[in-house]
Amino acid sequence: MTAVRLVPHKALRTPFCEMAGIDYPVVQTGMGWVADARLTAATSSAGGLGIVGASTMNLTEMTAAIDQVLSLTDLPFGVNLRSDAPDVYERAKVMIDRGVKVASFALAPTEKLIKSFKDAGLLCVPSIGARRHAEKVVGWGADAVIVQGSEAGGHTGGVATSILIPQVIEAINVPVIAAGGFRDGRGLVAALAYGAQGVAMGTRFLVTKESPVPDQVKQVYLEARPEDTVLTDRIDGHSHRVLRTPFIDRMIAGGGGVRDLLLAMSSAVNLKRTTGMSLIDMVRQALAARRQHNYNLRQAVMAANTPMLLRKTMVDGEVEHGIISGGQVSGLITDAPSVEELILSVIREANMTLESLQA
Ligand SMILES: Cc1cc2nc3c(=O)[nH]c(=O)nc-3n(C[C@H](O)[C@H](O)[C@H](O)COP(=O)(O)O)c2cc1C
Known part of the structure; x- marks a missing residue:
């Protein structure tokens, strides 16, 4: 898969991009039943970070999904796990052996689990919905956190993104990726203005051409x-x-x-x-x-x-x-573009927004 690249405004080249080896600060989250190999590979190929939703896959399915992503792209991607899965360490081994870049978690990981991924060189990026959870996982070694406000789809806390993001950024010293309510370039710029280093989107990626949802x-x-x-x-x-x-x-x-x-x-x-x-x-x-x-x-x-x-x-x-x-954000989504079209439109709009703010 080859994809078009835009030159992002320099404000979009955040340290998280460097850390994760991606061109744009846009993450497609690991949604169970939704984020399959095709959606993940399409996101990573288009310059973002795709994450396989393995919380609803068994070990064999997860392994097959990782192998399929590897056959579609050589760019970095992640895998989202249930940290309470009985075979979580077997899953970790598969991820490590296959060179997965990012471990993402549906439930807060344990310190031991974070350590085993980090020792093998993976980035640990848990999703959290409250400041105290962010402090806890960062204390255990998380490299970055996806901070998800109450607007988000799926399991989420009760504090709005606009309140939670600045609250967590003031409390921790690793990159924060903002989630909950994002769909476009203006939202990405707003997240950066709060001090986040990118956005993670679930619902927006669910309504794309590559998403397997009927x-x-x-x-x-x-x-x-x-x-x-x-x-x-x-x-x-x-x-x-x-x-x-x-x-x-x-x-x-x-x-x-x-x-x-x-x-x-x-x-x-x-x-x-x-x-x-x-x-x-x-x-x-x-x-x-x-x-x-x-x-x-x-x-x-x-x-x-x-x-x-x-x-x-x-x-x-x-x-x-x-x-x-x-x-x-479902209420603001009116089309189902391809993943590449979506990511390009987010970056194009973020570039324009940043330029117009500077002007
Ligand atoms: C259908 C669906 C399934 C989800 N499944 C998971 C999951 O398995 N693991 C997880 O960590 N988060 C899951 N989430 C949460 C998303 O990963 C993401 O954090 C959230 O959708 C962000 O908010 P947004 O929908 O406003 O973009 C799910 C969300 C949706 C909409």
């Missing part, structure tokens, strides 16, 4: 308004931003019928097959959610099955009975 699901994002998402902990016990659908409204209300429960139970079997998570792990997770949030049985089962409910939309295209994780 067209009817992309259409839901294209039609959404900014007020059509909701941040709720009623899905799996952790605050999660999703597009609002009748299914989500039923979950939030705590109602829902036998049909929803059966759907959640049948997906449990698939989750076990896909992630290698044991039935005991799932029951434990369901019971914890039930205790912590006073959930009824249906809600508890749903909580343990969130990854499979996400799969229903992102892979099977079933909008009616699945979860559509997405940021508020």
Whole structure:
């Protein structure tokens, strides 16, 4: 794959670009079920940093995805992991052996995990949603952090990007990549003005040509308004931003019928097959959610099955009975360009914005 390059304004050549070996300070995040090898390779080929979403892949699938990225590009890319995966050190070995550049994490990594990646020369870039988490992972050796505000799609905290970014930048001394609500060059310049060294985008990359998400699901994002998402902990016990659908409204209300429960139970079997998570792990997770949030049985089962409910939309295209994780920025996304067109338009607009501010 060869891609066109623009000359970025010098303000866009941040130390993070140097560190990660990329041309532009634009990261495509490791979204489960979405960030496959093709999307990742397209991003890295276009000068950004692509990250494989391996939190919903088993070890064999993750290895195949890494090999596929390597066959498509020789530019740097990352892999996003669940740090609580039972085989996380086997996964780390595969990443190290294959020369993956960046380790990204869906849940805060342990100090030991960070050390094993760093000892092998990988960059550790956890995603965090609160200042104290940033301080903790930086204390353990993280090389940079993706700081994600409440506008973001997927699991995220309650503090807005515009508040969280300056708060974290004042507290730590490694590069901060801003996430939550970004889609264009003006947003990139705003992030740099806050002191960030780049932006990481999830929802924007989900609605691109290379994204594997079925067209009817992309259409839901294209039609959404900014007020059509909701941040709720009623899905799996952790605050999660999703597009609002009748299914989500039923979950939030705590109602829902036998049909929803059966759907959640049948997906449990698939989750076990896909992630290698044991039935005991799932029951434990369901019971914890039930205790912590006073959930009824249906809600508890749903909580343990969130990854499979996400799969229903992102892979099977079933909008009616699945979860559509997405940021508020969905409301501002009106097209599905190729990844290269997207990245070039972000850089072109950032260049123009910086020049006009200077003028
Ligand atoms: C469909 C979807 C799946 C996601 N899955 C993951 C994941 O597996 N691991 C992770 O660290 N973050 C995940 N996220 C969060 C994104 O990586 C990213 O931080 C977020 O989308 C940024 O906000 P934005 O959507 O406003 O760009 C997911 C987000 C979405 C929209």
